[in-house]
Amino acid sequence: MTHWRLLLLLSFSTLNASVYAEASARRDVESQYRKAVESTKLRFYDGCVSMRHPDFRALDKDGRLINLSADRWKLLQIFATAVSINEELQILSLEKVGDSELECETKDVLEFVVCGASLKQAHLFKVTTHGKDRWRKTNRGWRLFQSHITSQRQEVTPWSPGKSVTGTNPSGGLSR
Amino acid sequence: MFFRRSLHFSLNALALTLVLCATGCYRSSEATVNGQPISTTEFVAALKLASGHKVLQKLLLQRLILQEASIRGVSLTTDETLALKKDIAANVSDPDMQRVLESEVSARLLLRKLFLTEVTEQRLKDLHALLVDDLTQREIYLMACDSKEEATVIVSRLRAGEPFSVVAEAEGKYPADKANGGLRGKFTRAQISERFEPELVELLLDLGPGQTLAPRQRNGDWVIFHVGQVFSSFDQLRPTLEELVGASKRPEFLYKLLVNANITSPYLTDQRRLPSVTLFEDNPLPWEKSSSSGITTESHWPVDGATLPTGVK
Numbered sequence: 142m143t144h145w146r147l148l149l150l151l152s153f154s155t156l157n158a159s160v161y162a163e164a165s166a167r168r169d170v171e172s173q174y175r176k177a178v179e180s181t182k183l184r185f186y187d188g189c190v191s192m193r194h195p196d197f198r199a200l201d202k203d204g205r206l207i208n209l210s211a212d213r214w215k216l217l218q219i220f221a222t223a224v225s226i227n228e229e230l231q232i233l234s235l236e237k238v239g240d241s242e243l244e245c246e247t248k249d250v251l252e253f254v255v256c257g258a259s260l261k262q263a264h265l266f267k268v269t270t271h272g273k274d275r276w277r278k279t280n281r282g283w284r285l286f287q288s289h290i291t292s293q294r295q296e297v298t299p300w301s302p303g304k305s306v307t308g309t310n311p312s313g314g315l316s317r
Numbered sequence: 318m319f320f321r322r323s324l325h326f327s328l329n330a331l332a333l334t335l336v337l338c339a340t341g342c343y344r345s346s347e348a349t350v351n352g353q354p355i356s357t358t359e360f361v362a363a364l365k366l367a368s369g370h371k372v373l374q375k376l377l378l379q380r381l382i383l384q385e386a387s388i389r390g391v392s393l394t395t396d397e398t399l400a401l402k403k404d405i406a407a408n409v410s411d412p413d414m415q416r417v418l419e420s421e422v423s424a425r426l427l428l429r430k431l432f433l434t435e436v437t438e439q440r441l442k443d444l445h446a447l448l449v450d451d452l453t454q455r456e457i458y459l460m461a462c463d464s465k466e467e468a469t470v471i472v473s474r475l476r477a478g479e480p481f482s483v484v485a486e487a488e489g490k491y492p493a494d495k496a497n498g499g500l501r502g503k504f505t506r507a508q509i510s511e512r513f514e515p516e517l518v519e520l521l522l523d524l525g526p527g528q529t530l531a532p533r534q535r536n537g538d539w540v541i542f543h544v545g546q547v548f549s550s551f552d553q554l555r556p557t558l559e560e561l562v563g564a565s566k567r568p569e570f571l572y573k574l575l576v577n578a579n580i581t582s583p584y585l586t587d588q589r590r591l592p593s594v595t596l597f598e599d600n601p602l603p604w605e606k607s608s609s610s611g612i613t614t615e616s617h618w619p620v621d622g623a624t625l626p627t628g629v630k
Contacts, residue, residue, distance in 0.1 A: 175447065184564065188451045191450065
């Protein structure tokens with residue numbers, strides 16, 4: 142076998158391995174987003190955050206660090222008081238940054254219904270968040286290392302009991 | 318004549334009962350203080366003032382669940398009914414309280430059945446595949462020793478096949494090591510992360526059933542960690558999965574029952590009373606431990622969204 146053939150084979154297998162690794166990383170990351178979304182619907186906090194890297198940090202749209210314990214409390218408060226919860230997450234882009242990092246742009250829509258002063262005065266909260274997530278490869282798979290919220294919009298509308306915010310997307314709310 | 322006398326007797330009995338009820342003497346008093354009774358009527362009125370709306374809401378939710386189960390043809394089996402009665406009788410002796418508890422436990426079981434009729438086996442299996450790492454529970458054992466040498470000898474005994482519980486009971490330094498053979502409980506990944514140091518968490522998660530970590534220095538002691546059984550299969554986690562699905566469906570289900578029901582009561586005219594904790598979780602039965610998360614379920618939400626989470630995953 143001539144050298145050029147060997148080189149071609151080598152570069153082909155390297156390319157193949159790289160494509161395979163990227164596809165595998167993508168599957169892993171998608172699966173973890175799907176788990177987080179499903180966990181939100183189940184009000185299962187541990188499942189919502191288990192994809193985080195031990196050194197995970199979150200930044201708001203001005204680049205300031207978000208207080209994660211306060212955020213945890215707020216999410217638990219929603220889980221404990223919302224009449225219904227739904228979440229849908231779209232991966233807008235996903236690309237490799239070096240060998241062990243991935244950058245992912247997402248759009249997340251969290252909807253939940255809570256009661257005001259009266260049982261029949263319920264409101265639907267809709268929080269639309271665009272974010273840039275950075276994932277890092279660890280010996281336990283890909284872990285979310287940093288979440289940067291690039292924009293966030295909140296809407297509150299009156300909600301009537303005939304409507305439901307759950308179960309609108311049986312696939313788990315993840316789409317590409 | 319006989320009929321009239323009988324009717325006369327019944328009316329007298331009724332009048333006497335009403336008088337006794339009104340004076341609180343029909344039933345023995347709830348307590349006596351230096352010979353002075355606290356009547357049942359007084360006691361009930363005080364209970365109504367203290368938490369009447371909550372108790373009534375709990376009762377009416379139970380009634381709504383029983384009605385809904387009946388409409389949907391969902392019922393308890395004879396075995397389930399007998400088991401719940403036996404459980405209640407073992408813990409509570411007052412017949413009135415037993416009846417109240419029977420209704421409460423029946424409603425709980427029926428609610429669970431109502432949810433589970435809508436959940437397919439495949440859905441539970443999919444959830445298991447997705448959440449198994451977070452739901453898996455590991456039995457964590459530990460015992461402390463004074464020196465590294467002592468701990469190393471114990472670890473070699475364990476690795477040679479001696480049961481951890483037997484060794485911990487015999488050699489453990491502290492009462493907690495000896496109690497339950499050193500078993501500290503069953504922990505999920507999140508609970509292990511909360512309870513143990515970060516460098517220990519990964520090591521514990523990597524241990525398989527029956528495996529022991531090399532001795533580690535911790536708070537001045539040499540500590541041996543051991544993992545007993547690991548509960549991760551679908552069958553083992555099925556109750557947890559069912560619980561998770563049920564708890565997530567509960568608020569919306571009960572909310573819809575409540576808003577669609579025709580409920581009249583002087584206690585519930587103030588709509589601010591609803592919804593309360595009963596929408597979100599069962600109150601613990603008298604013999605159950607409360608598992609309060611510290612999160613209030615009665616606060617009303619400000620519509621301005623000031624307390625929304627930031628939306629980070």
